[in-house]
Each structure stands twice: as C-alpha cells, then as structure tokens.
Amino acid sequence: MQQTEQGPIIRQRQRELVQALHQVLPKHSILYHEEDTRPYECDGLTAYRQLPMVVCLPEDEAQVQAVLRICSRLQIPIVPRGAGTGLSGGATPIADGLVLSTAKLNRIVRIDALARTARVQPGVRNLAISEAVAGHGLYYAPDPSSQIACTIGGNVAENSGGVHCLKYGLTVHNVLRVRVVLMDGEVVELGSDALDAPGLELLSVFVGSEGMLGIVTEVTVKLVPKPQVAKVIMASFNDVVTGGNAVAEVIAAGIIPAGLEMMDKTSSRMVEPFVHAGYDTDAEAILLCESDGTAAEVEEEIARMTAVLQQAGASAIAVSQSEAERLRFWSGRKNAFPAAGRISPDYYCMDGTIPRKRLAEVLTGIAVMEQKYGLRCANVFHAGDGNLHPLIMFDANQEGEFLRAEAFGAEILELCVAVGGTITGEHGVGIEKINSMCVQFTQTELNAFFAVKKAFDTAGLLNPDKAIPTLHRCAEYGRMHVRNGQLKFPDLPRF
Numbered sequence: 001m002q003q004t005e006q007g008p009i010i011r012q013r014q015r016e017l018v019q020a021l022h023q024v025l026p027k028h029s030i031l032y033h034e035e036d037t038r039p040y041e042c043d044g045l046t047a048y049r050q051l052p053m054v055v056c057l058p059e060d061e062a063q064v065q066a067v068l069r070i071c072s073r074l075q076i077p078i079v080p081r082g083a084g085t086g087l088s089g090g091a092t093p094i095a096d097g098l099v100l101s102t103a104k105l106n107r108i109v110r111i112d113a114l115a116r117t118a119r120v121q122p123g124v125r126n127l128a129i130s131e132a133v134a135g136h137g138l139y140y141a142p143d144p145s146s147q148i149a150c151t152i153g154g155n156v157a158e159n160s161g162g163v164h165c166l167k168y169g170l171t172v173h174n175v176l177r178v179r180v181v182l183m184d185g186e187v188v189e190l191g192s193d194a195l196d197a198p199g200l201e202l203l204s205v206f207v208g209s210e211g212m213l214g215i216v217t218e219v220t221v222k223l224v225p226k227p228q229v230a231k232v233i234m235a236s237f238n239d240v241v242t243g244g245n246a247v248a249e250v251i252a253a254g255i256i257p258a259g260l261e262m263m264d265k266t267s268s269r270m271v272e273p274f275v276h277a278g279y280d281t282d283a284e285a286i287l288l289c290e291s292d293g294t295a296a297e298v299e300e301e302i303a304r305m306t307a308v309l310q311q312a313g314a315s316a317i318a319v320s321q322s323e324a325e326r327l328r329f330w331s332g333r334k335n336a337f338p339a340a341g342r343i344s345p346d347y348y349c350m351d352g353t354i355p356r357k358r359l360a361e362v363l364t365g366i367a368v369m370e371q372k373y374g375l376r377c378a379n380v381f382h383a384g385d386g387n388l389h390p391l392i393m394f395d396a397n398q399e400g401e402f403l404r405a406e407a408f409g410a411e412i413l414e415l416c417v418a419v420g421g422t423i424t425g426e427h428g429v430g431i432e433k434i435n436s437m438c439v440q441f442t443q444t445e446l447n448a449f450f451a452v453k454k455a456f457d458t459a460g461l462l463n464p465d466k467a468i469p470t471l472h473r474c475a476e477y478g479r480m481h482v483r484n485g486q487l488k489f490p491d492l493p494r495f
Contacts (some may be wrong), residue, residue, distance in 0.1 A: 010096050016243055017076055017098065021056055021175050024066035027049055030103070031055040040099050043084045043091040044146075045432055047348070047402060059104045062182065067213065069185040071098060077461045080182075080211035082122065082154030085146040087349050089431030090157065090210045090466060099435065101291035102153045105217060108132050116223040117176060117193065122153025122216045126160075128207045138223040144426065146216035153216045153456035161426040163259040163333060164290075166226065166384035170426065172207040177219035180206065188199045193220055205452065210428050211463040213340035215457035227292035230258065232329045234315040235309045236283035240264050240367075240379070243285030244360035246312035247383040250289065251356060253308045255301065260384030261333050264363075267378040267391070268332070274339040277332030278325070280316060287314075287383065288452040325393030336380040337391070344376070344393035346406070348405045351433075352413050354386045365415050366390055371407040388416070402474035412440055429467040437467070438474035446471065457480070 011198060014032060017302070030229055031037050032054045053076075077097035079348045082174045084091055093099050106123035113136040119128055126147040130139040144150055150160065156178060158487035168174070177191035191203035206213055229341050237243035242367040243262055263271070263286050270277045291301040306317055320326040332339075340347040354362050363379060370377050378391040383471045392408050394401040411491050413423045413436040423429070424437040437446070455461070468478070 006281075007243065010053055012076070013096055017054050017070070017074060019056070020070045020143045021067065024070065025056060025063055026207065029057045029059060029063075029216065036470060037099075040084070040093060040101070041327040042079065042382050043081070043089060044087040045089040045092070045430065047396075047432060048089050048092050050093045050095055052099040055099040055101060057104045058482055061105075061179075061187070064100070064105075064181045064189065064215055064217055065185040067098075067100060067185055068181055071461060072183055072185070072392045072459065075459065075461065077464050078215075079463055080153075080157070080215055082157065083146075083149050083169055084153040085124070085150040086154060086158060086428065086430065087351065087426045088158075088424070088428045090428050090430035090463070092431055092466075094464070100215060102151070102216070106151075106152075109218065110354040111136070113138065113223075115193070116222055116225075117362065118223055119218060120152055121218055122149050122156070123457045124150060126150050126155055129223075131224055134226070136223075137226050139226050140174065140221055141165075141224050142171050142174055145337060152219050154223065156207050156216055156219055157209065157211050158426060158428040159346060159384065160492060161289075161385075163261055163382065164259055164331065165382060165387075165426075167256050167258045167292075169303055171474040172204055175203070175207060175219040175224045178203065178206060178216055180216055181213035183461055187217075188214070191220075191435055208428070210430065210467045212453055213464075214367050215259070225307035227258075227298075228288060228295075229298045230292035230299055230323075230326055231301060231370075232259075232320045232326045233287070233289040233291075233309065234278075234280065234318045234320075234329055235287040235289065235314040236280040237285045237287070237313060238283070238315050239468075240285040240363045241360040242313040243287055244383075245364055246287060246309055246314065247359055249312045250305060250308050255305055255308070257289045257305065257384060258292040258380070259288065259330075261288040261358075262286070262379070262381055263288075263333065263336065263417055263447070266376065267336055267380045269307045269342045270378060271339045272382045274342055275328075275329050275331045275335050278318075280318075283315065287334060290326075290330075301408060308343065333380065336378070336389075340378060340391050340393065345395045345397065346393070346402070346405075347378075348392040348394065348402075349427075350390045350392065350409045350412055351427035352390070352416035352421060353425040354388065354390050354419050356383070356386045358419040358421070359383065359386065362388065362415055362419060366412060369408055369411055375404060375408055377408070385425070386421065388412075410436060430494065431466055434467065434469045435473070435477045437469050438477045443471055443474075446474070
C-alpha cells in the first residue's frame with residue numbers, strides 16, 4: 001500500500017488504531033506524528049526508508065499482549081524493532097503498519113551466577129549483560145560489532161554472532177529459553193532452563209526468525225567464565241589468497257581459536273587512521289587469531305598457531321603483549337564498518353557464508369567483480385566460520401552507483417551459493433536478500449518456510465513481506481538471471 005495513493009485510508013486506519021492503543025498504553029508510548037515516527041523509518045540498511053503509520057513502545061509483557069490483540073483484531077501488520085542496528089532491513093516499516101519497539105523492555109530480571117545464566121528482557125543491550133555479570137567473573141559470549149548498542153531481542157531475531165562465534169557459537173548456541181507473545185496475544189515459552197524441554201524443539205526454529213513468528217518478551221542466556229588470559233596473533237600476508245588458505249590450515253590443524261578474523265589491505269588502511277590499532281597496512285591481508293584460557297593453554301595454542309601461520313606463508317607475525325594491546329587489535333576489526341565512512345560517502349555491507357576451503361576462490365571472484373562494476377570493495381569477515389562481510393563502497397549522489405552496488409552484492413551472494421555456501425550468516429534476510437533466497441532454495445523448501453510461518457502467525461501480520469519470497473517473486477527474479485536460455489549457475493535449481 002503506497003501512502004501517496006492511499007493517504008485517506010491510512011489516516012482512517014491510523015485514527016482507529018491510535019484510539020484503540022490509548023485504551024491499553026500510556027500516551028507517551030504511542031507515536032504517530034511524522035516528526036516522532038521519522039527516527040523509525042529505517043534500520044541500519046538506510047537505503048530503504050518508509051514512515052510507519054504508528055510506533056508503540058510497550059513497557060511490559062501485558063502491554064505487548066494487548067497491542068498484538070488489537071492489531072490482530074484490526075488486521076494491522078506489525079514490524080518488531082529492537083535497537084535498529086540490523087543491516088538487512090528487517091525492521092523496515094510498512095506504510096499501513098505498526099512498529100513495535102521493545103526498547104522499554106530493558107530490565108535484567110535475574111542473574112544466577114551458580115547456574116551461569118541471566119534472564120533479561122529483549123531491550124537489554126548485548127554488552128550490558130557482560131557488564132552486569134563481570135563481578136562474578138562471567139560474560140555473555142556472542143559479541144557482534146554493534147554490541148555496545150544492539151539488544152538481545154534483536155540478536156535472537158537475527159541469530160547474531162561476532163568475532164568469538166567460532167569457539168563459543170552464535171546466539172542460538174547461547175540461549176536456553178525465550179518467552180514469546182504470539183500474534184493472537186498468547187504467551188508461550190520455547191526451550192528451558194534445564195538441559196532439555198518437553199515437546200518439539202522449537203527454540204532453534206524461533207532464533208533467527210527475524211520477527212516473523214512472535215514478539216520476544218524475555219530471554220534466558222548462558223554465561224561463560226571469563227578466561228584467565230587471552231592473546232591475539234596478527235599475521236600479515238602478501239596476498240589475500242595465501243591469507244585465505246591460511247585460515248583453512250589453522251582449522252585443519254585441529255585448532256579452534258577464540259576468534260579468527262581476516263581483513264584485506266583496503267580494510268586495514270581505512271581502519272588504521274580511525275582507531276590506530278597497530279595494523280600492518282602494507283600487507284595485502286591480515287589475520288587476527290585469538291587464543292583464550294589458562295596461561296599454559298594460551299601459550300601452547302599461540303605457539304601452535306604461529307607455526308601453522310608461518311608454514312602457510314605469513315610474511316610477519318606479531319603477538320599482543322598486554323590486554324590493552326589485545327583490545328586495540330580487536331578495535332580495528334570491530335570498527336571496520338564506521339571507518340568505511342572515512343574513504344567513501346556510502347557503503348553497502350554484505351553478509352554471506354562459504355566453506356572455509358573456498359575462501360581464496362571467493363576473494364578472487366570479488367576482485368574480478370570490482371572491475372566489472374567499477375566499485376571498490378573492502379573485505380572484512382569472520383574467517384574461521386567463512387562468514388564474509390564485503391563492504392561495497394559507492395556514492396549515492398552519483399546516478400546509478402547504488403544500483404551497481406546492489407547488483408555487485410547480489411552477485412557476491414550468488415557466488416557464495418555456487419561454492420556451497422549460503423546468502424547470510426548473521427545479518428538476516430530482511431528485505432535486502434529476499435531475491436537472493438530464490439537463488440538458494442527450491443519451491444518445496446520455500447513452501448516449508450511459509451508453512452512454519454503460518455503455524456505461528458496464521459494471518460501473516462508479523463513482519464510480512466520479509467525474509468521469505470513468494471514463488472511469483474522468484475519467477476520474476478529468476479528471469480532476470482537467465483542468459484541465452486541458460487542459468488548463470490547451471491547447478492542451481494530452476495524456478
């Protein structure tokens with residue numbers, strides 16, 4: 001529904017919805033004037049913007065239930081929103097819909113240091129959990145780059161990872177239980193504080209569902225002991241192919257580092273003036289390899305990784321000599337996205353995952369695409385689990401550059417699928433990658449996704465038109481990729 005064409009209809013629906021919301025929410029929790037809703041027009045994918053009809057900020061679970069019941073009765077679509085740091089447009093509003101923000105559900109309900117768990121509301125920031133339990137010698141392991149701002153509810157929706165996900169896992173591996181309000185207002189609990197839960201295992205179905213199945217009101221997360229010691233190796237390489245192969249060599253040696261990240265020269269050079277991390281800006285690629293544990297464990301693992309990296313062709317190796325230096329090494333990687341603004345007016349951050357052994361091949365393919373599209377690309381990624389984050393740089397003020405950046409990104413994702421990978425690792429599908437879903441999944445698989453969606457949300461009101469493409473959409477997108485009667489990648493399914 002376009003606001004320009006359906007303005008009177010939307011205004012009427014807005015009045016009806018606001019009137020109903022005033023019966024269940026305080027006045028300050030309902031926003032519907034343009035100047036109040038403008039901050040909610042997009043998430044981290046700022047290229048796509050849409051003013052929502054209404055924004056509400058419930059303050060407890062009962063208010064969430066009431067809002068969902070009203071929207072169910074009035075058939076108003078709902079877009080759940082956490083901190084808005086998502087990069088795939090998952091929180092992009094709908095013109096005739098409501099944005100439900102969980103920002104005010106921000107209490108840490110309970111910390112159980114003996115059980116090593118924390119029960120928190122969805123609006124609690126990722127980093128705030130670790131800060132709250134630091135006195136117990138514990139922390140929450142998943143650490144996306146936006147951890148200072150992103151919230152645990154959004155982490156659950158996107159199945160967020162971070163630089164330490166190789167050893168400690170993604171959100172799905174660190175969440176024990178979620179409390180969820182369904183579209184009809186019913187409250188259900190998925191998972192358990194115990195080692196097992198009765199019934200179907202639906203927790204892993206819900207984590208990563210991008211707000212399409214229900215609204216999270218409480219999450220129980222695992223906590224892990226803070227390591228006694230942690231050190232980082234910074235290894236330099238004279239070309240990205242050698243660096244990519246070194247990643248596979250580390251894993252093949254039976255070593256699972258706490259973190260294993262890679263940055264190319266473009267990334268290092270854009271980050272170094274920003275944070276002064278001490279990076280080797282002459283290297284074509286650098287690897288950051290972290291070891292944590294007891295002092296003896298770390299010394300042994302650092303020595304083993306150093307030997308593997310030297311054998312794999314590292315041109316230089318430096319090991320952090322203090323906690324301050326370790327944090328400085330990581331600060332460059334975690335600030336890669338904002339640092340891109342130093343060298344480009346705009347950037348488009350992609351997210352795909354590939355088998356580690358194909359890393360060098362994909363990096364070479366991206367370099368070829370840079371020439372094809374006439375755009376620079378900085379490569380930063382969670383190399384240990386093959387999760388790529390190419391940063392395509394462009395100038396939105398130059399006609400056609402954003403469209404070229406989009407096409408560049410779509411081709412990167414197609415290459416990821418072609419080498420046996422997937423179109424996302426931790427950013428989600430949202431609206432950004434919905435066409436790319438057609439490249440990866442068959443009609444039967446897409447029907448199965450819709451069946452799961454329908455089982456939770458029969459009317460299809462929760463975050464509609466996100467993540468799962470219709471078969472009609474796939475047919476149209478498929479035609480875009482037929483060349484002379486042949487698919488670009490003949491081994492991919494034809495729709």
